[in-house]
Amino acid sequence: MNELVFTEEDYLSLLHRLSDDKFESCAILTTSIVPKHRSARMLVQQIQIAPPDAYRKRNTSAAILEPAFIVPIAKAARKNGNGLVFVHTHPWELGVPSFSAIDSQGEKLLQEFLGKRDVAGPNAALLFGKEHCRARLLGTDTEINVLTVGATRQVVFDSSSQKHVRQVHDRQVRLLGAEAQNRLGRMVVGVVGVGGTGSIIVQQLAHLGIENFVLVDHDLVEGTNLNRLVGAQPSDVGTPKVNIAERQVKLIAPHAQVTAIQGSVLDSDAAHSLVGVDFIFCCTDTQASRAVVNQLAYQYLIPCIDMGVSITSGDGAIQRISGRVQLLSPGHACLTCQDLLDSNIVRQEFMTTEQRAQDPYFIGEGEPQPAVISLNSTMSSLAITMFLAVVAELPSKARQLNYDAMIGRVRSSSATRYPTCVVCSRYGALGRGKEWRLPVRIVVDDNISK
Ligand SMILES: [Zn+2]
Ligand SMILES: [Zn+2]
Known part of the structure; x- marks a missing residue:
């Protein structure tokens, strides 16, 4: 279309x-x-x-x-x-x-x-x-x-004459209306990262009636993922996470079309597989992949919800448990406007293992971060409700939400756009499509990236 x-x-x-x-x-x-x-x-x-x-x-x-x-x-x-x-x-x-x-x-x-x-x-x-x-x-x-x-x-x-709504969605059609439900069924949704939060996003989207997915993740299931990877079982260890997500979608919606890409959004091919989708969920845990998806969303005018969960500890105690869900879409401040991307970390995350070993400023991978399914589920559900507000006219105004689990509060906020931002303004990547280069690696050989 x-x-x-x-x-x-x-x-x-x-x-x-x-x-x-x-x-x-x-x-x-x-x-x-x-x-x-x-x-x-x-x-x-x-x-x-x-x-x-x-x-x-x-x-x-x-x-x-x-x-x-x-x-x-x-x-x-x-x-x-x-x-x-x-x-x-x-x-x-x-x-x-x-x-x-x-x-x-x-x-x-x-x-x-x-x-x-x-x-x-x-x-x-x-x-x-x-x-x-x-x-x-x-x-x-x-x-x-x-x-x-x-x-x-x-x-x-809307030039489409297709107005079919499936019986299984009857209860939510009573909330969203048949037209919005039909629109959901025709959308193509990209999910970048199908781990702790992404696997829950995929599950909820399949239940909602999304029938077309592009899933991107380069990871394999590890034993330590099984505490929170929705749809995974012990025998899945070693299997690509995108395959688990695809299986999960098909269990709920056997007719759904899934393009499962086992690759990194930092690489040109995987990133460009997303330029034709209608909506993106950014569920990754690296700054470099956020930088790519942030620019892709504004450059190709694809609304995107970025989300993250953070647990910080120090001095033997938990200091903070928080989460963030926000819409990246024209008219709304991007991650660059908000200084949420550290250019040095982004640079290091783009490096190959060998390049990192030679980089004098690389401080090491650090300890694995704590991760709990209940916090991921809270943020994923907030993200999906925001998605319905953006695409299906659910009456909810929040486009940026901050969760503080220790106080027990979800707060709506908004950030100020930088008027000449290199990503989200007309001076930058906004609406440039393929005229601008995405900040991705172009693989020129099996072993060499540049
Ligand atoms: Zn005329
Ligand atoms: Zn911006």
Whole structure:
């Protein structure tokens, strides 16, 4: 399914700037194209509203742009390998608007014009009525979904006719509604790290009705994991954790599709296997993998929930038992804004064992951290409820939660965005798609990484 993806902020700004009660209005969007299972995801990067002098003709039922407005935008798109979206309004049309015969004619000419200029796209047309929108591939009848991502992930135009809901989900449909349940079934969810917290996330997602998974973890099950690895049994020691997670999903939802990748998200291939998913859970315990997923989420406009549990002890006593769950999504501060990533630790975690042995600043792996299933379950459940609030309109506002087990308190908080952040702002990776490099290792040989 082709998709046009906006940040919530951009979408609202576009709506606001195009609002004119009388005349039709136009804009051109520049998109970064991400290939996705025989279709494409178009990430809106830039919005150019047509100024009054850019119209050749403009009245209550038509709007035609001057080529002088389109040509430089098309040239830039060709140079950067971007796609274009031609936006116009039907300010009088109620309900979901329909493209007119004149729209179709105009689009065919535009598509021809772009073809001659090598703007390969895919290019699209987006139409706003008074209340709703509709989109399609330029000059065709192939409709495309329109999504916004921010505090929520909303499908503002859903071109799918598939509305099936399974009987097993009856009780939660009473909470979420059939439409949201159906949307859950069509989402692809990535889980990075399927250990202590990730295995619980996977189990809950399968029960919720998620039917498409991409699971990434390079670890094998160890004997000391069995106190908390949901779905694992003693005979699984030595088996890849992703296989255990896949088995767990299939036990609950035999029809589910699982792509199990036994690899590290620090490596290019595993990281790029996530660029086509609709949502990510970051359940890893290293800063380097968090750094990769943090950037991937903003760069590809994929909402992500990052979570962690921490138990600190000293002087023979437990000092602190805490947990954190937070949404990484456009409009919300990323981990870099919040200084949650230590660049020296990230650098060391990217090293191979040999490189680490030679690094004068490496202070050693340290003792294994304590880990308890009840704390993992608490944080995982908070994360899943937040997920439902983001994608299924569950009425819950919290997008960052801090748990203090010693006091017995869960507190909602929010962090301030750094306006020119290198990850989550338009000055950084936000919405750049494959135009920017992810901070990953590229394997050039079986034994050599760079
Ligand atoms: Zn029209
Ligand atoms: Zn940031």
